[in-house]
Amino acid sequence: MNKDKKPQQNTILDIAEALKLSPATISRALNNHPHVKEKTKSDVLKMAAQLGYRRNQMASGLRSNKTHTVGLIVPRISMFFHAEVITTIQNALHKHGYNLIICQSNDLLSMEEELADILYASRVDAMIVACTLQATDFTHFDKLVNSGIPVIFYDRVPLNSYPATYIKGDDFRGGYLATCHLIETGSERIAHISGKLMSNLYQDRTAGFRKAMEQHQLPVREEWVFHQELTHENAKEAMAKLFSAAVVPDALFTANDVTAIAALEYAKENGIRVPQDLKIIGYSNDPRTSIITPALSTIEQYPAKVGQKIVEVLIDQLKNGDQRLELEKKPYVIPVDLIRRMSS
Amino acid sequence: MNKDKKPQQNTILDIAEALKLSPATISRALNNHPHVKEKTKSDVLKMAAQLGYRRNQMASGLRSNKTHTVGLIVPRISMFFHAEVITTIQNALHKHGYNLIICQSNDLLSMEEELADILYASRVDAMIVACTLQATDFTHFDKLVNSGIPVIFYDRVPLNSYPATYIKGDDFRGGYLATCHLIETGSERIAHISGKLMSNLYQDRTAGFRKAMEQHQLPVREEWVFHQELTHENAKEAMAKLFSAAVVPDALFTANDVTAIAALEYAKENGIRVPQDLKIIGYSNDPRTSIITPALSTIEQYPAKVGQKIVEVLIDQLKNGDQRLELEKKPYVIPVDLIRRMSS
DNA sequence: TAATTTTATGAAAACGTTTTCATTTTATGT
């Protein structure tokens, strides 16, 4: 067991006693309440520092029903885009005096549900979520929403109009830009490997792809459009299919960078020259894309901007509530940009 | 403001009322206390589920002085090694019913101090820390340690014997293995770019390097040993210095992968063939090392094992306290392995 | 059946804040 040396944490009462004041005054002084004398305030602050006092957040939270804590659910923090977003969010929230509880769903719906429950029980003041790819039902967030807790979805957001705030990258434009770029550099036979269409991410990126093709009067060969989990292995299999046919594509747009990297590997292994025989463009600007040879073109999503916007909107809602009329509840869209590199 | 529809969270009292029992019994039932009838327990559980009851962690924590929350301070979650460790920790803690508050110090000592304070105020049940590189003073953790809160340092740990638990990779062995590997593949003029010696990481890796050199009776040229912040830019500068001299190295051991990648880039830009003219080995097995051409040799640190060990030790200490005698308080050391690739 | 032990429940205090309401102190105007 812990040694006998468990020094009591000093409480507000200890300060009160030391200064011959009531706990009420101490509390007010610490919260900078207007009805307390400047002299008293400074006395209290001084004594608090001297005693090493730190507010007990549980007592405070219990009474005031505020935890000053924001919950975040993300598929995996090791994904570059999310790591960047989280870092931005955390640093910004910190400035506003909020803590962040980061949870990983491992892209499992059941985990996401459980975490929503746990964070609800923890009485977070607000919630930030990047959904799992499989999620089509979002009722596990009802508790939060109904309790008036701001819920902000980013990146991967519900498709049906779930009553919350959405912040997303311009995936349609990303898909469009990527495809236009391939076309403009002379490609005509463009393949596309995308994720399952349950997610807004891939619906939009694919829609952008199709729009660009249509605009340039290029046919979309459906057997060259893949919707599958975007893993390294699946990508290689798709490549094998594409390049075992009589007619092969001269360009490839993949809806994430892992797939682009895998495709490039396949190309190297099979003597397909990139970009001469096959141009490739990925999505997300993962650090690996700039390091691989040839460097991969991709779409930049500005994770820092996404994070910044999330906190901006969140703080506003925490202060003022969600004052937007139902009509105005459109997603906030963060612009994307094309990054041209050697692969296209 | 929030709409009028703020449905009260159901409390233990609501369950009590619904079942005509006292709140005390409900509490006991929910905590699976032995002195409550099985029938009552199941009744309570059923009613709790029906009312969507969720324990108020603040009330619970206030009373029982347990938060079921563990704090973690890490320089940056976007570093691959740390991201992996954190993921493992979080998943493991989750199984034990603990939450994790992840904080980033951005490798700033002042931030680390502030975070230690905040987490102390949050009354975390335990604390996991990977220090900033600059930290030489650790008194900001005193509050925690003195309050009997388990503090576990990992990866970057205090140098002076601060009274806490240490879990670290075998950095000495890593440095030794890397250097031996370079020697065994025929190198004789080996340079070494390392971090500042304030950190145990670089002290140990460099010591391993020197040991290997000594054992193989190779001289260490001090002008070829760098101790600097391990950034991309610094690495390029060091390379410029190394390769502007009359005698140039035929191998390089860098204490992290970012530096190895930068060195490889420099080599490519300057017509230095890798591995023919220069062999390179990095440290950490960052995903980028396997993707770059030529793929970089490096040292694997097994982040998942580190995370697992942390939780194992932590849970034990939470249950039983730190029962190790002062004498036994050695760091737990996680083994490392050499990853051979094309660069060496 | 009565006495005793065991098992199950309840009453009430406690955790450390915040906040309402009442009260005291200080400042202001005549």
Add this chain to the structure above:
DNA sequence: ACATAAAATGAAAACGTTTTCATAAAATTA
């Protein structure tokens, strides 16, 4: 100096649990 307004403080309740101590109910023993 006195009445009044304003400013500063205090007393006590409240937040939702857990837990100690007491008591009631059930099971066991004599």
